[in-house]
Amino acid sequence: MSAPGEFRFVSRDRRVREDRRFVAGRGRYVADIERPGMLHVALVHSPHPAARILSIESQAALALPGVRLVLTGEQLAAAVEPLMNGLDTPHVQRYPMAVGQARYAGEWVAAVVADTRAIAEDAAELVEVAYEPLPFVIDAEEAYTPQSTPVHEKHGSNVLLDRTFVWGEVEEHFAQSDHKLALRVTWGRNSTVPIETFGVVASWDPWSDTLDVWASIQMPKYADQIARALRLPGNGVRVHYDVDVGGSYGVKRGIKHTVLVGHLSRLLNRPVRLIEDRLENMRSGDAHGPDRIFDVEVAFNSDGVVNSMKMRALDNAGAYAGRAPFQLGKPIGAIVGPYRIKSVRYQAVSVTSNKAAQEAVRGFGQAPTNYAIESMMDRVAAHVGIDRLEVRRRNFIGADEFPYLIPSGTRYDSGDYHTVMDKVLAHVEWPALLAERDRLRATGMLAGIGVAACLEPSGGNSSFEPLLNEKNNTTTWMESVRINVDALGTVSVMIHTTSSGQGHETLASTVVGEALGLDPDKIRVVRPDSLASLPGNSPVGSRMAIMMGGAAHLAAGKLIDKCKAIAAHQFGCADEAVDYASGSVIERATGRTLAWADLVGVAHRNHHLLPDGMQPGLEATHIYQVPNASELPVDGRIQMYPCHSFEFHMTLVAIDPILGKVEFRRYVIGHDCGVVINPHIVKGMTLGGIAHGIGAALMEEFVYGEDGQMMSQTFMDYLLPSSHEMPHVEIVHHCTPSPLTVLGQKGSGESGYLGAPAAVSGAINDAVAPLGLRFEKLPIRLTKISDAVAAASPKQDRTL
Template sequence: LAPGAPLVHPAHGSNLLYHRKFVWGPVEEAFADAEHKIAFRAVWGRSATVPIETFGVAARWDAGTGILDIWASIQMPKFPDQTARALRLPGNAVRVHYDVDVGGSYGVKRGIKHTVLVGYLAKKLGVAVRLIEDRLENLRGGDMQGPDRIFDMQLAFDADGAIRAMKIRAVDDVGAYAGRSPFQLGKPVTAICGPYAIDAIEYEPTSVMTNKTPQEAVRGFGQSSGSTYDSGDYHAVLDETLAAIDYVSLVRARDEARRSGRLAGIGISSCLEPSGGNSAFEVLMNPKNETTTWMDSCLVRVDLSGSVTGVINNSSAGQGHESLVSTVVGEILERDPATIRVVRADSLTALPSNSPVGSRMAIMLGGAAAGAAKTIKETLIAIAAHNFECSPGDLEYRDGGVSLKGAPEKKLVWDQLVEIAHRKFHKLPAGLEPGLQAKFVWEVPTGGALPTPEGRIQIYPCYAFEAHVVLVEIDPDTGKPAIRKYVCGHDCGVMINPDIVHGMTYGGIAHGIGAALYEKFAYTEDGQLASGTFMDYLIPSAMEVPGLAIVDHCTPSPLTTFGQKGSGEAGYLGAPAAIANAINDALDPLGASIDTLPMSHLAIWKVISEAREKAATT
């Protein structure tokens, strides 16, 4: 950005890709009237999700049918459409198979450039072509590296600690090519004040190019305008978290460690996890984009034997979509989820979907599955009403059967209703087609609108909440931090599958520990990647991730079928904040602090050494 800086793309004329200032409320007036002000800089180092498997894609062109078949470990919306457009093929000439295990992602399995290359070669050569990244390719040049941001923060607050106004200037290094990276600066708008009531906010995002690997969306980073939160009980979750870790005893343990000569600190953070994402943050950043829906869908089919199948149209990076859909459909139809099969269609036979991004699936796929199952249930009730010659309101649905209220002996069981639907057209109500299946396409709750001129838009419908409390000790001689205790309070509404929710929460926190203490794509002054292997790019192992305790709280969302919200990304946001606070609390007796992530052993050792040298000379 500096005048005279070398240009990454001279034809562009500058390294600036995007700049805008959003102002919500009387910011300057609030700063002028505030009793106290503070300003500081925080730096988020470039890191990533480091999935278990790298990206892979295979393609085969069939000249007879004119179809390009693609199998890819992808996690991104509109993948078939973008691939077809890039290859200058009609949309119905590309068939993406979704019955592929992605092998981990959280935002970094986009793979368009890989797929276009493989698809072009398969069509050109007339043979099947496969590309599998090795780990070096994945770290260095894949859709892998995440945000690289400098935050200049200003807060205006009262003597009682109430924040009256906030200013954020964010400069994001997106690498050598833009892609959709500049739009990622729109994510902080989704819940920019987090769980706090702040009346006036200024947000100034700037996106800049450098000679680094291009950036991608990593695990909902920065989701922190015009959005209204659906529900929450933030004070209760924080109180339960503090009680679970025994905060009084935690303070005592920290102080005892300090008295014995060790560096110890406590960190607390809280964050919201917006979920069920619409496309609205991209619309907010790009007025030319008028997309107002990010729907999802599900087809539920009951065959003649009475078996239930759910058909979905997206790939899985391990979020348990099959468990989600079978549980939701089983709950509504009152059938055993273990008997419900869930299959993935390909892109030419499936209903529309926008993939598992933005913590969407519990809300959007769960909502679509519920909608389709409800239609099946209503159809069964309508069949029974027609045969009993009564109103649907006179009937009761239970365990897959329908009976007359007050006369339970007058009943049609599941198998009888299914047989009527499939074989006995003469017993179907007028206008009801034979067979038993239903599709449901669900629009994002609260979505469907464009931003106002001042930049207000409901970007996400639902907001989960997490509170993190952690005790950290630092070896005063080596700077090595160790997490002694960690408790996370978690509220994502009703958990459809608690085991999956807890697993994703554990993973998110582990990922956040890596971003806070270990992981960084480091570059030399001349732009060479210096951490392109796991010898240099450090990830936390089971030795570094402590035992984690999760405190569950439930504040149902009024916008979803069962009160569920999205989950899985907040650990990546709350863990680094809590750990950074704990490390700075530990360094405070030395008069030292650190404001750049990751807070590596070396970085901590340097500030400890500088603090000791300063103390020795005064």
């Protein structure tokens, strides 16, 4: 963290302003929105993984008192535009509900609107759909074969994306290296599974031609996409950003839900609400994360120095393209991790299957990639017989090498990986930790230490879009903040997005308070609706500390400039002759001061005292472009995210060899996200991310059976780690400021999750290595560990 004294409010131990209302249960979520005459939606789901829809009979449902409408996927498709498709795959069309054919078990086939959700559910059971089951494919490798049944017949195959990048002299480096090895690791399909499912209320007002939308969203360009799909002008949709969002980490996109209820509201001239239930969220919400097989080849020297890597990532996108293919693209910006790997061949393959579609999930594909890279580093270390830490140390990019250009075209801004690792080793007293592992082993437990070193690219642009789709030439990913000082001298900061736990109100008020030298607690943060908002891209890609923080800081700078100009005019001196501090402007030479109240008074009431040509009022706006990213790709290379946070995980686990249960004895993370704006928010992100990563490593998975049905449909089967499973986490701080950002800050919204799965997997593999075992597929369930240990152990009964 930053040196004490450098900031008054930033990095300080200050309360998170949002916490009060959340802890007291006074948040205002979409389900708290009540509109007069509001109707409710329930869905009819396909029971088949693939089936032609022969007919939909809704008479019985409509006969039920309180039922207003049954809408089929076909009827909806006739009235709206297809949902946005990021790739250039025109024959992989997607509408909110199945049209003619259902492509996964649980897909929406029809919607029922009724006076209450309970009546809508009763009626949904009465909708009779005749299906003709079709062949289906669940497995990604099978889907990748030319003979597999295409999920979208017109597309001709299941391949959405199959692109090979070669960055550097890969073959040459392979030929020159002492050793090569190959490995395969598999990342199970998990997600973020928020406490609050997705919800939306849409209300059409024919007298103002406006669709008002309240939604549980974390979605860039949400209003634009809704307007486009509903064939409304952009200013015909008003999204209310002042609803709290009960968790997201990527998945709260809800385009199909919103297009559906938006259309229904227009059709029925009534407010319409759809709140997913848990089953809908898990099975039909299109909110699963990456589902990925990595085949990695690595070329390295006898001293453990890695020269080159070939990686094929095969991702099972599910039934529609969605964001899944792009989640193979984002990791290109950190494809070598924190290591000095000279060249890379990367093959990104995304295939459709008859699973639910994916959505963006925390890290946007980076956590699986980090798991593959870190598994590779452990294997390299074992192969050359050098300690895992030493191998990492030898491959780390040095603190003096930044900015560091990686082969795929991204420049890492800053970092000090060696120091962070050394701080963690000092904190755990490495020899003592090793001794503790060996002591545990001597008691008959399996015990292992896992490490993971990885990056959190932050400041989210979406450079992967032009990289993977030549028709996309987007290079702008802005965020905007407006500051207004009213005639009474109080400050309001306008932010233009919803928040799903990121603490944007604390962020914006802290940064503006710091810049203006005013108490952040007295600064109000306001969220105008989308029609009153400046452009932005919402909180994705760990961007808001950088982007909203940057916009807020720069807007405050403009406000300060105006204050200085007002005072300099009053003093009859040059603008350069005055300083701004804590709300006052002081003439350097004379010490003459114009206090805040006077500055506000001149701006609002004394036009005769304003400099010539200056507009009245005290207001400033900044629309901030992502630093260091304005170019289109060249030769498959591009600058992905601008900033790079670093995390170094170390964990000691003990495993009962018969029960297979993994117990955490120690969990330490060294974390460097540059200058921290609010330490409590960063700590919360990191602890939550580690919990999420432990879930991915040990228990969370959306499992599909051979019959194409999703088996983990409830929290009895999709297992989230609870507070019982969460170890005490020790955080070791380090601060390498980013040279690209206003305060030196980097992102931390994905911290913890990016390395925890690799660290936990590494610890388990260290524990079972003496038995000759290795787990290469996540999640590693306890029963799997026990069964493997039993099969590997010499036949003996420990109870004897």
